[in-house]
Amino acid sequence: MLRQTRSIGAAAAFAVLAGLLVALSPGVARAEPVDALYTDQIDAYADYDGADTCSPSDKPGTVALKQAILAAYPGTTGSISRACGGQSEHSEGRALDWMVSVGSQNDLAEDFLRWLLAEDAYGNDHAMARRFGIMYVIWNHEVWRAYDAAEGWQPYSGPNPHTDHIHLSMSWDGALRETTWFTGTELGMRMDQARVAATWRSRNRLDVLRRGPSGQLQQRTWADGWQGWVELGGGLTSSPAAVWAGGSLWVFARGADGKLHQRRWRSSSGWGPWQTTGVEISAAPGVASQNKRIDLVVRTPSGSVAHRAWKPKREWSSWRDLGGVVTSPPAAVWRGRDHLDVFARGTNGGLYQQSKIDGSWTGWSSLGGSLSSGPAATSFNPGRVDLFVRGASATVVQRTDSGSGWGSWVNLGGRHVSGPATASLPGTRIDVLTRNRGGGLNQNTYLYGTGWTGWLLR
Amino acid sequence: MRSREAPGTRRGWVTAGLGGLAVTGLVLGVWFAANGSPDPVIGSGDARSEAQSVAPSVPRPEPTVSIAAGSDAGPASVFALFPPGESLPVDTSREVAVDVAGTWPLGACMPAAAETGRVDFVRGTEQGPEYTRDLAVGWYADDASAASAYDGLRAAVEACASTTGAEIARAPGDLGAASELTTVAQPAVDGVSEVSLYAVTRAGGTVTLAVDRATFQVGTVPAPADATSARAQAERLVTELCQAEPAHC
Secondary structure, three states: OOOOOHHHHHHHHHHHHHHHHHHHOOOOOOOHHHHOOOOOOOOOOOOOOOOOOOOOOOOHHHHHHHHHHHHHOOOOEEEOOOOOOOOOHHHHOOEEEEEOOOOOOHHHHHHHHHHHHOOOOOOOOOHHHHHHOEEEEEEOOEEEEHHHHHHOEEEOOOOOOOOOOEEEEEOHHHHOOOOHHHHOOOHHHHHHHOOOEEEEEEOOEEEEEEEOOOOOEEEEEEOOOEOOOEEEEOOEOOOOEEEEEOOEEEEEEEEOOOEEEEEEEEOOOEEOOOEEEEEEOOOOOEEEEEOOEEEEEEEOOOOOEEEEEEOOOOOOOOOEEEEOOEOOOOEEEEEEOOEEEEEEEEOOOOEEEEEEEOOEEOOOEEEEOOEOOOOEEEOOOOOOEEEEEEEOOOOEEEEEEOOOOEOOOEEEEOOOOOOOEEEEEOOOEEEEEEEOOOOOEEEEEEEOOOEEOOOEEO | OOOOOOHHHHHHHHHHHHHHHHHHHHHHHHHHHHHOOOOOOOOOOOHHHHHHOOOOOOOEOOOEEEEOOOOOOOHHHOOOOOOOOOOEOOOOEEEEEEOOOOOOOOOOOOOOOOOOOEEEEEEEEEEEOOEEEEEEEEEEOOHHHHHHHHHHHHHHHHHHHHHHOOEEEEEEOOOOOEEEEEEEEOOOEOOEEEEEEEEEEEEOOEEEEEEEEEEEEOOOOOOHHHOHHHHHHHHHHHHHHHHHOHHHO
């Protein structure tokens, strides 16, 4: 059942955070993918609030910070609580020693610190340190103090040079999960908030859409080469879903009012206005098309999945609640004339499927796995479905049902800061797109007869 | 062997000490008038609420100095145990106490053996993020008394280490007439060891002690010769003493 093991779902959420850090690690110029997930509201710099009690139990915010870092940098270790004595937030369970050596792991340390102290898209300095409630950081003979941030890194005169670990002390707000890292977004949705949408308009034109840093819709096109991003305005509060159907490019997203909105591009008239459906949704929508028909799936405010369909010259059908409690945007794909599949991540982080076959819904069934994003699905051949998800280690993994049952998970590698999007030209190619740590696109293409190209930066 | 200071030098210390006290009192008085009482010492009362009421970037004032009743104004009262003029961040506090009968800052160790010939003494503590630093200087009536105090201090450090099961490593220093660097690492718990880094020196009739305390991961405890922070403090103290009494250096 989808309602099982919410605690495991919480653990999966931590894995998501971890993956975020992984992906943002090397070569980050700006933390754009993350910034897009927050509003401009941010925590004030943490005041100095030194240890004055003996409470050496790991505090939940510190644990979250540790888990995020360790999952992001596999093979490293960290410790939190320590026996009381001296002046140390370790004795209150709100300090973390992340063990990295300045000699052999300086690149990891520098990557993490660059991410932690970067300015976000809203112009907030040291954004992630503030969102986590970091009070001070000690590393390699220097200390960074949130309460003296204007001074930057300053010499550290303590006897331990901190060349074998980074010390991170958290404010009580951070240690108790009261800062915006924990409260600013729905944790399980972070990877999906940054996801792009992709759809083939014709055999030589692929449209990609995404939610920009300030919530605006952005479009990018491949037509024998990648073009730049085009601003299309709007105030989206979810990543978009897009589909090419009936001579139009349809875009769906959650608006600032929390309701499902749609916008349509036609070759004759260009982009039309945003229109609201009046239906509240709690994640990005999913969309599929077949023979000019459009099928929408959304996550309702209660966490269940709902479906509706549109056909030319007809109104939208009424919503049908498909039940369950899911923790990702749902995805939909037609694998055959009378076979629609819907996928979503359950509360235990695993993948779930429900199908409409010959007009009847099957109910949810588990496909297993451990997802750190919602799924994306496409049909390459009649009867076949290819599923893509971001796994627990920030790579993209694939699972295929060629019509005779699901195969095993296949790791396509890479490191990604969003869940995947996919689009295919039946019988020719499958494209998988994610956002990369620099804010651009990762693209991996399956070419019939050739195989996967591997991940390319776009 | 150098002789103990001339009586005139002693009188000079007293004069300088009284003057220094007056200046210190004046400075503290002006500062208190402008700012109220000093910031609370971390660990006393509700640090969380106190910290929230203090502007984050307000530096701390010079160390709080206390002078024991009955002590005369000797060299200790004007000695710059910590670098003067530093503005400390809010996470760092200092306290300095002048008391001819004061004890060496050996933490939980037994006090050093009884001394003879001590004429003045100052000790101070700096607490900062993830460390504690203790500094102390003793002045003695003659070199022999200082040498005895120096030996007693080293013995106390060693005895302390042995009673707590700590690992101790020692190395000779190159400061003053005699010096020794000692690293004492307490038995590790969960891979972490409480470590005290000692630097003891004797320069003429003075003995200095610098102790840095912090936690280190097992395997990263510095060798005495690599315990640069304590050595740097001791070097600075010896330099200060030599500037005040060049004949001893």
